[in-house]
Amino acid sequence: SAGVIETDAVIVGAGPVGLFQVFELGLLEIKAHIIDSLAYPGGQCIELYPDKPIYDIPALPVVTGKELTDNLMKQIEPFGATFHLGQEVTTVEKQEDGRFFVATSKGTQFLTKTIFIAGGVGSFQPRTLKVDGIDKHEGSQVHYRVRKPEQFAGKNLLIVGGGDSALDWALNFCGGNEDGNPHKAESVILLHRRDGFRAAPASVAKMKELCDNYEMQFIVGQVTDLDEAEDGALKGVKVTGGDGVTRVVPCDQVLVFFGLSPKLGPIAEWGLALERKQILVDTEKFQTSVPGIFAVGDINTYPGKKKLILSGFHEAALAAFGAMPIINPEKRVHLQYTTTSPKLHKVLGVE
Template identity: 55%
Template sequence: MSKNISPVSEPHGGSYTTDVVIIGAGPVGLFAVFELGLLDLECHLVDILDRPGGQCAELYPEKPIYDIPGIPVVSGQELTDNLLQQIKPFAAKYSLGEMAVALQKTDDDLWQVKTDMGTSITAKAVVIAAGGGSFQPKKPPIPDIDDFEGSSVFYSVRQMEKFKDKDLLIAGGGDSALDWTLALLPLARSLTLVHRRPNFRAAPDSVSKIRALVDAGDMEMIVGQVSALQGQGGQLDQVKIKTKTGEVIRKIDCLLPFFGLTMKLGPVAEFGLNLHENLIPVDTEKFETSTPGIFAIGDINFYPGKLKLILSGFHEAALMSQQVFRICRPDEKLRFQYTTASTDLQKKLGVR
C-alpha cells in the first residue's frame, strides 16, 4: 500500500468486544468508522479480503473514479488510502481475511458476529456494508464440478502437503495460477498447467520460469480449457481439455482452478434480513434493517430510489451513525456538531 497505512489484522480466532461491528471494509465501511468515531463509538471491521478497500482495492485499484464529491479524480487505491488516513484517529480494529458467517443475539441483548476463522465479535450494533457480497473464487461452469470440490477440486491452497506426490492440474493464466504452479511443482508427482492462450498476464519473471520448466520437461503446459471432469465419490480420475486441435485427456488427482474472484452474497443471505433480490431492505431515515440494531449501508442495501454510488453509501453511513449512537449510548444526549467548529470533534481527529 502506497502510504504504509495498511491496518494490521487482529489474530484469527480471538474474542472481541466493541460498540459496532462493521461487516465489509470497503469505502463505505471505512467511512462508517469516521462517522461513528465522531460520536465516540468504537468499531471492529470484518472483511474476507486480506486488506481494506473492498471493490476499490480488488476490482479497480488503478481505475480513476470521477464522482466523489470534491475530488475530481481518484483511483480506487487512493480513495482507500485516503479513507484509511481519515479514520486513523479512531483506531478501529480489523479482522481481515475472514468471512462473517453467523450473526446472533446474545442473552444480554448484544449481537455476536462469528467468522469462518473462529473469531467472535460482540457488539451493541451491527452495520452490514458488504457491497456485492464476499469476494470468492470464480468457479468454472464445468458439469458436476460441485461433486469434486473440497476433495479433488481446490480454489485455494491452505496446506501444500495435501498435494504431495499427486498428479496436479492448475488452470488459469494469472499470478495465482503461476505462483502456485512454481510452489507446488517440487512436491507434485506431475503438474500440468492449462491456459486458454500461449500468453500470460502474470508477472514476466514467473512466465519465463514456467517456460524454462516446460522446456526442461519438468512440467507440461497445454493451451486449452478444461471442459469435463470424470471420477467417482468426489475423487477425480481424469479431465478432458478442449484445445484448438481437439480434445486431450489427462489423468489427474487434483484440479486447482485460478480464475480470479467474484462477489457472492454468501452467508449474509442467512442472516434473516428479508432480502429483496439479494439486497437488504432498509428505511431511509436510519438505514436500519427489519431487525432493530442491524443496519445496512452502501451497495448491499435497498430502498426506493437507491443508487449504487459510493457517495450514497457515505451519506447512509452518516445517518446510520445517529441511530447507532442512540442504541449504544441510550443515556447520553446526541449532539450534532461540525468538524469545522467543534473543538470536541477536532480533538478526536487529533488536529487540535
C-alpha cells in the same frame, strides 16, 4: 463464554463504505470491529478495479480503487478499529438483552449493541471448477487460492484460468517472475478455454516466452473429467481441447483461478426484510427492519437508491448518528465540525 468479544458496533464488510463507517462511528467515539471475508480491505475497489480511475469522489478529481482504499485506511487510523479479515460473518442472532450475537466462519464471536452491514454485492467467493467428484479433492489436490506457495514447490502443476491470478501464479511457479524463484514447481501447465487472456500483456508475453523455451506449457481446453488412482487420489485430469478431442493431462496439483463472484450468502438468512436481494432501509437512519441493524452501501435499497460510493458515505454518516441512541442512550449528540471542534480534534488526534 470467555472468547466472546463485547462491543458497541460490528461492521460487516470492509469495502469503501464499511471503512468510512469506521470513521463516522469514530467521530462519535464509538469503536468498531470490522469483518471481511476477503484477506484485505477495499471490497470491489480492490477486488475488481484496483488500478482503474474513479472520477466521482467529491474533491478527488481522479483516484484509483487502490488509492481510495489506502486513503480511507489512513483516514480511519485514529479510530483503532479491529480488523477481522479472511472470515465471513455467518451468524447474526438477537439476544434477550437486546444485543446481537455475531459469529464468523473462523469462529470469532461478538456480542454487540449494533451491526452495520456494508456487505456490498455480497461476500466474494472463488468460482469453482464444475466437474463431478471434484469437491473431495478441494484443499488437498484442487485449490482455488494459494495460501502457502511453498506447498507447490517441486510439484507438477496444472493451472487453470486466463486472468491475472492464473498468469501470475503460473509465472511464479515457473520461476519466471522478477523477484527470483522461491517456489519453483517441477512442471507447470497453463490451461485456458481459449487462446486469449484477460491479464496484463507483459505477463502474457512472458508466459509465451517461457512456453517457447519449453519451461512451461500452454493448452487450450477445458477440464471435463478427473483421472483418479485406485486409492482415489488425483493423478491427472481429462481435458477436452478446442479440437473436441479429450486427453489425459497428468498432474499432482490443480490450481483454479476463475475469479471471485459475490454471493449474498448468509446475509439472506438474518431475518431482515429484503427486496430483490437488497436490504430494505429507511432513509433517516439507514436502519433495516430489525432495530439496531443498519445497512449501508451497495447492499441496501430505498426509493431512489444509487449504487455509488458517495451515496454510501452519506449513508454511513446518518447510520452512525442513528445508532447513537442505542449505543449510548444518555448521551446527547450535537453535530460538530471537524474543522473547528476541539473535541473532534482530540478524537482525531490532531490537536
